[in-house]
Amino acid sequence: MREQRTSRWLLAGRACATASVLTGHLVAALPGLATRGGRARLADRAPRLLTALGPFFVKAGQLVSTRRDLLPERWCDALGELADEVRPPRSAAVARTLAEAGLADAFAGFEWEPVACGSIASVHRARLADGTEVAVKVQRHGIRRVLEADLRLALLGARAGRVLPGMRDLPAEEMIGQLGGAVLRQLDFTAERDALLLLRANLGGHTELRIPAPVEELSGPTVLTMEFIPGLGRFRPLGMTVERRQEVVRDVLRAVYRMLFVDGLVHCDLHPGNLCLDGEGRVVVLDAGFVVRLPDAVRRSFAGFFLNMAQGNGPKCADIVLDSAARLPADLDREGFRAAVTALVDEAFGALSKDFELGAFAPRLFKLQRDFGVFAAAEFAFPLLSLLVLEGMIKEFDSEVDFQAEAVPVLMASFAKDVQVDAAARRPPAPDAPVVAP
Template structure:
């Protein structure tokens, strides 16, 4: 692994050096070259490959933070990454089945309908059924493992800095790394897809494709083909239709967060589509995370306090989630500052509330008052950050907190009395 990481570091440095002159020139050219700079950054992340494409996909969900030109340029990393060759796809299919179904072998001879960081998706037809065949890229596991090792090492180094000493940088990097590596396990993703479909079955207007287990193996997942998936559709809908889609998506995410604790961490535009019939399609169950029951209940309780604007209650919930504290931790100062932050933020509509800034300030409050944060909560925050990007773009007047109320109530009713 050490040699692989060294080789990967050299590769990243070399690619950065090659791209630096054009990126610098575009940056110095000012506003008139913003699109060229954005396209250059997207190309560089695509050339990096591996986990860096995942980072670009997350950034693409936040046009409000990175700007529209960069978000749009990064948007193609969701499903328009350079595809694997036909020979590579055929090799993965051949290695996955003792005898590959003929229709799958034929499907991968055509260009894919979508191409992401981990796999390409091909449209296939078996009799009267239209199917989607997801084929894992060869060698992707080695690239991801090296990238995660690099990021984890950087996180450990950063955690030694005085102002980051109480932020669980290494633990967050390790948990994220384990979850990212879990995306490469297609047998696990197959199980997750079934569970995601079950968990969202009661959310009206939300579609999760069903897997075809008997046609899935190794690095191949076969599922029903869902038609009408186009990232441009969201921008072409009427305001009312688009807002209805946002409400459905928010409901789906809140059910996962507060009721089942089974979190979809990868809610970028390549995995969530609005369709012209008003339905919302949620794809790809690779990057999922199961919150522990105590963590789910604490997170739900905190959100219930946000809805009520009860800062003191939220501060106490946060204190109950602290992993550890230093002997001179200032609990009263934390309670007072956290309560004030919650009360300032309560009741804000999506366009006026910035989750990223809110989360950063919470982490900073814990750090300054010598408390060590719980790293598990980074997963619901990542899910909400992606969701918030869509809401702020398409329905900024939505009351993000009030929409959560029925799901929070449901989640609270499930709580273990021993925990609450």
Template sequence: MLQLTRLFKIISAVARYRLDNLIDVERLPFFGRLFIYLLPWRYFIKNDAPRAVRLRKSLEALGPIFIKFGQILSTRRDLLPDDVANELAKLQDQVEPFPAEQAVAIIEKELGTPVGELFARFDHEPMASASIAQVHSAKLHSGEEVVAKVIRPGIEKVIRKDIRLMYVFSRVLITVVREAKRLRPIEVVRDYEKTILDELDLLREAANTSQLRRNFHNSEELFIPQVHWDYCRKSVMVMERIYGLPVSDIESLKAAGTDMKKLAARGVEIFFTQVFRDRFFHADMHPGNIFVDISNPAEPKYIGIDCGIVGTMEPEDQYYLACNLLAFFKRDYRKVAQLHVDSGWVPADTAVGEFEAAIRTVCEPIFERPLKDISFGHVMVRLFQVARRFEMEVQPQLVLLEKTLLNVEGLGRQLYPELDLWETAQPFLEKWMNDQVSPCGIGRSIKDNAPDWLLSAPQVARQAIDGVRQLHGHQQKLMEMQEKSERQAGRMKGLGIALVAGAVALVAAPELVEQLNWQAVTMASIGLWFLARK
């Protein structure tokens, strides 16, 4: 019954915001056009707002799970038109808080201790409330100020029901709209399902937070709060409370005398450090998750929270990404195309010349503008859009990277509109590439990998010995088969000689033919044949 109620609410939102108008009816097959024309609201509900605005408002009307879906969908700029992606990026995850009594009950159930014993103070008024969880401030008995993040009660059941409905709508969309396959709706829903279900596990977020904090220990650029592991469970996470200005509060930052140019540049440096030094990056760096420590306005420091979504890079992807970016901004489109093939991002049989021409056609107009006016993130989006036409496989780590880069660049230009991201990125990438091929870099790589090589050496040696033994065994079998073949050949030769001799004897003494017992001759011949086969 609840599922039917939810379905009715979704259909009502589709009708109210006329989402059927997002479909080009004339390009549908006959039954698709008939289905759209039979929708009853087409003839009495009007909504002339831009399509992207209508889509955003419909998701807001459907509640927090669909809002979260819209936020994640906005990152798939390789699939969406620019106006839709930009509008969905405006979705704000501000949700009505749930009662503090429920938060207390979840904490006590997860930690097995009354809140009064766990904390010296627990504030029932939530600091923030989002679609997945809400946050309460508290104080430990040791005197440390902390925040407690609590998963919304019953949210997993709601999420799974909505995801089932999303899969249904995706399959209907593919059936009705011929071009829907290009948008890969089922794949998008599957990505969303994995992302949002991962966010329900606060132990995962706590582990990500600890890793990021360790990576930037004593950093002058980024501070990550400490996790209090004794108070962490799947539905509860307690960490150090942070104090800073929201990065989106630009007026307050300027009023405090913050060096905005340095703040913007440091955001770019933090991003590239995470990707190319650590291969581990915060992939949800929207303004709500970033604060600024302005205790020293001349040296502003970022504060990062909410590490539920992170990206990782394999060394091979990291190398190819750096090479791609450097080649791209040098307009070496041939190398960009070849790197995509070499990395396996596009099929091995891709015509490199055609791919190069497609990249040049899309990107050359971009470079007619000054570098400082070029959006680095949008260049990556356009590059991935071109690659998708050449059957580029979806690379989850690259999608997260693209999303994060767009966030970082957009935020940086809000802080300092003259930000030239490439001016900051190019020296970093070139230095990183030089480090990889320098003697020190090679030595560091050997040092880092030596323990693994040593540990795997006995196994490799055993495999080599087993291979040699197997080869020797095969050689022995081949020799035995050759000897057997030679014996058979010898027997056949002897039989041939005997038959020839018998034939000669019969010719020489024809009178014996009449005396031969033909049955005996036949049996003798069969016996000789079997003897020859042994």
């Protein structure tokens, strides 16, 4: 009962704070709303508004900035500038989280000043009794209740917003529910530990990527202890030979394609802060808090879409998008959509394979979806969006990289595996062994 009262008071307090921030920004923006330029500048104000609203809205804004299939470019660019930079937590709060996790005396040495800090957690350098250095990710104390309260407010706002003409056809509640689920999943450090183990197992024999090993006995729902990797630098090609740049690009692509097409995993947060280089120039993947497992049907659909796109089969690409969509309008011009997607794929297929750019193709596909009212399922959009973010980073290493050529061997391996699985599923069970009479 006491926890319920605390929750109600917290929700009321967050509601008052949210209303105050929204009112202040609305009053400041009202004079310009009557002009086209004023309305356009609303996107530029969005990062300041979301930062003032709090950590849930910052995280949701960062995630929605990747959904270029749903929002105009200007809004995605503006929200992409959101920085998850907050004050470091107090040492007492970190110590309390460690104590509640049963890890108060687990470390021989612990640096209270974090090496990295965000709205959900801080990362600290520590030392085990045997001298091993580790990185300890500690969840901010009480952050779950704050994020859950803000999610409830966002859902209430989306429900109320359905009365507005421009919001009636937008699946706002569904979008916020998906974003909220993604944000809250990042609070489960046990799931992140499992994701790290899975990525290490799946990619260990196929790439040179380095993924920190979790220390399982010192990890739980609010604390994640991992291998400490010293000397991490930004994912930049400075000082590398041309040959090494090409090796890095192909290693990253092999890893991402295997995750998407074979293992059905999407690392949805492969931005420059989570893709680094160690002192030896090896690629390091950090932060597995936002790793999504694709349903097998979605994995197959996305692999089929990518292969048909590379083969110039526009009608099939359009059908895959429609079949996997989260929502289709009742008056959808299906043939018009198929014709538009086919024209787009034909244009891309007409270019040389090495000249194909997902950064040019994907925004036009997303715009077609918005124009026809086709809302893609998040599970289908995330893989394409993760590749879109990745393309921008690795083009800096090798501007001539052939995305499609690098994907084909992995796609073929994926389809071969699926054929074997399907054949095994259709194979009749072996007859029982005959009973031999004594």
